[in-house]
Amino acid sequence: MKFTKMQGCGNDYVYVNGFEERVSDSEKPELVRRLSDRHFGIGGDGVIFINPAAEADFEMEMYNADGSRSEMCGNGIRCVGKFVYDKGLTDKRRISVVSAGKIKYLDLTVEGTDGSTGRGEVARVRVNMGSPILEPALIPVEAAGDRVVDEPILVGGREYRMTCVSMGNPHAVVFSEHVAQMPLEQIGPLFEGHERFPNRINTEFVEIRDRKNCFMRVWERGTGETFACGTGCCAVLVAGVLNGLTDNAITVKLLGGELFIEWDREENLIYMTGPAVTVFEGEV
Structure with a gap:
């Protein structure tokens, strides 16, 4: 089976061309x-299969490193855009990708010129990530009321304040200080498996620098701490605005790079812009 290793801000996945490779669902x-x-495989935060789709240009079928399915990955979907353009599966620079039944729209920025094709390669991608979901039952999170904003939660004997958002997958955003020194390997699993999150949770620990900049570390369900999380950055912006901490557009600094996130309040749409990089290719 041929594969391509790709990363967006250090959030790395193994990509498989589902147009050519056939793997049964039971084997995946x-x-x-x-x-x-x-240590014993290729290495990555998970595997993404790029498949044909009836309702969009392509399907992103995403799996976490532990083999569980996930609904959406912002860094992953940018790399899908780069993969399909660079591999010649499309000539379009605006494409649609469906993941877990939800369609996202990607604008591809192409740079350079290949001497044989004149097409260049995708350097970065802007994704319309859709509207944030705030209703607790739809995130899901066990809570009273119609939103979970700056709400207390007891984790590991300590009280934290969380704001919950779904961007197609569930997030709990925790604003804190000294985020770089936090022991995420201890705290993250306690959030992920907490009884208030029926489908587990991705948790973002965020240090606000100013109204346009923040630093984030993330614990992703089914994987652990990763260098970046695109949907998590989108959730951070929503949480920042709802808590009066940020403007409607911010740069999120991550262990693996930076993402620029915008919230169009009139259309209630979140846009994410960031890099997509091919690391290497091989056969296994």
């Missing part, structure tokens, strides 16, 4: 665990 969880292993 174990295959994903094997390929994602950083």
Whole structure:
């Protein structure tokens, strides 16, 4: 099976061309665990299959490193855009990608010129990530009221304040200080498996620098701490605005780079812009 290793801000996945490679659904969880292993496999935060789709230009079928399915990955979907253009699966610079039944729209920025094709390669991608979901039952999170904003939660014997948002997958955003020193390997699993999150949770720990900049670390369900999380950055902006901490557009600094996130309040749409990079290709 041929594969391509790609990363967006250090959030790395193994990509498989589902137009050419055939893997049964029953085989995928174990295959994903094997390929994602950083010691005995290729290594990555998970595996993404790029498939044909009836309702969009392409389908993104995403798996976490533990073999579980995930609904959306902002860094992953940018790399899907780069993959399909650079590989010649499309000539369009505006494409649609469906993941877990939800369609996202991507604008591809192409740079350079290949001498043989004259097409260049995708350097960065702007994604319409859709509207944030704030209703607790739809995130989901166990809570009273119609939103979870700056709400207390007891985790590991300590009280934190969280704001919950779904960007197609669930997020709990925690604003804090000294985020770089936080022991995420201890705190993250306690949030992920907390009884208030029926489908587990991705948790963002965020340090506000000013109204246009913040620093974020993230614990992703099914994977652990990653260098970046695109949907998490979108959730951070929403939480920042709802808590009166940020403007409607911010740069989120991550362990693996930076993402620019915008919230069009009139259309209630979140836009994410960031890089997409091919690391290497191979066959396994």
